Amino acid sequence: MFSGHIHRDLRINSYGSYLRHRFGCRVSKVNVDGGFTCPNRDGTKGTGGCIYCDNASFSPDGTTAGIPLERQMAEGMAWHRKRLGSEKFIIYFQKFTNTYAPVKKLRDLYTRALDHPDVVGISVGTRPDALGDDALALLTELARTHYVCVELGLQSMDDAILAWMNRGHGLADYLKTVERVADRGIDICTHLIYGFPGETRSSFLKTTNLISRLPIDSLKIHQLHAVRGTRLAELYERGQYLPIALEEYTTTVCDFLERIPAHVAIQRLYGSAPLDLLVAPAWGLKNNQMWYAIVKELVRRGTWQGCRITGDNLRVSNL
Ligand code: SF4
Structure with a gap:
């Protein structure tokens, strides 16, 4: 028997269903570029x-920050309205570190996004070591009247792996930030990656214990993949990075989901990159095929998100 907010067909608590429950209509995230940079590139935390990280996206040609926010929003909302019939929107400040700027700039961008009548909230992607007290106070204030989600990139709970990827922060930074953000009316999303060299399935699955005991509202998971222009792509070309196989990724993600509490909404289950930029792994599946490869595996097993956790008896969703 399913438990939690589990979609009967998808076998997980999908973020789309979560948003539909919360707002009563179809809600889409619209990506915008607020013109931020990253402390792990400018020398503040690292270089x-x-x-x-996709270096090409740091070049002037690869940025849309020159386009006014309102125009980026209008174009994104029009696309989602037409393609998916979405009625409301969450503006997603995605590119680079979206709290890494003076709070005056943050207030200007966030409030301009929220001013649109069809915008129900914002989602702000950031690093665990880049959320200052003033930015947190601003997000807390905005969360009193709107949906506000902070997306924290953890990627791995293993400090050795974090050091290998030149992440510039450790697990302790993440834990401290989750504690600071908790109980402020702000949703917390955590980003994770599976497939680092030397990482094992059992070590990755330990992350489920961490997530289960923290006030995490949603998750994004994807495979480690190399795109052109990155140092990871260089390692791949030199034979120093071996990507994981699709079957290994699919089965591990299913093992992972079975151990994640049903109340945690799943925002993403795989990573995608434009075919002309993707170096490895090249699984040859389209985005929805990746999603359904995982769903099909859960169906084959007869399992669902959270099924290995006992005492997790939230309600069933049939959306
Ligand atoms: S992946 Fe994110 S945190 Fe890492 S360098 Fe790129 S923008 Fe910065």
């Missing part, structure tokens, strides 16, 4: 960035 060179994370090993998988």
Whole structure:
């Protein structure tokens, strides 16, 4: 018997269903570029960035920050309205570190996003070591009247792996930030990656214990993949990075989901990159095929998100 907010067909608590429950209509995230940079590239925390970070996206040609926020929003909302029939929107400040700026700039961007009548909230992607007290106070204030989600990139709970990827922060930074953000009316999303060299399935699955005991509202998971122009792509070309196989990823993610509490909404289950930029692994599956490869495996097993956790008896969703 399913437990939690589990979609009967998808076998997980999908973020789309979560948003539909929360707002009563179809809600889409619209990505915008607020013109931020990253402390792991400018020398404040580190240089060179994370090993998988797409350098091309840092070039002037690869940024849309020159386009006014309102125009980015209008174009994104029009696309989602037409393609998916979405009625409301969450503006997602995704590119780079979206709390890494003076709070005056943050207030200007966030409030301009929230001013649109069809915008129900914002989602702000950041590093665990880049959320200052003033930014947190601003997000807390905005969360009194709107949906506010802070997306924290943890990627791995193993400090040795974090050091390998030149992440520039450790697990302790993440734990401290989760504690600071908790109980402020702000949702917390955590980003994780599976497939680092030397990482084992059992070590990755230990992350489920961490997530289960923290006030995490949603998760994004994806495979480690190399895109052109990154140091990870260089390692791949030199034979120093061996990508994981699709079957290994799919089965591990299913093992992972079975151990994640049903109240945690799943925002993402795989990573995607434009085919002309993707170096490895090249699984040859389209985005929805990746998603359904995982769902099909859960169906084959007869399992679902949280099924290995006892005492997790939230309600069933049939959306
Ligand atoms: S924290 Fe994000 S933006 Fe900064 S280097 Fe790493 S992946 Fe790139």
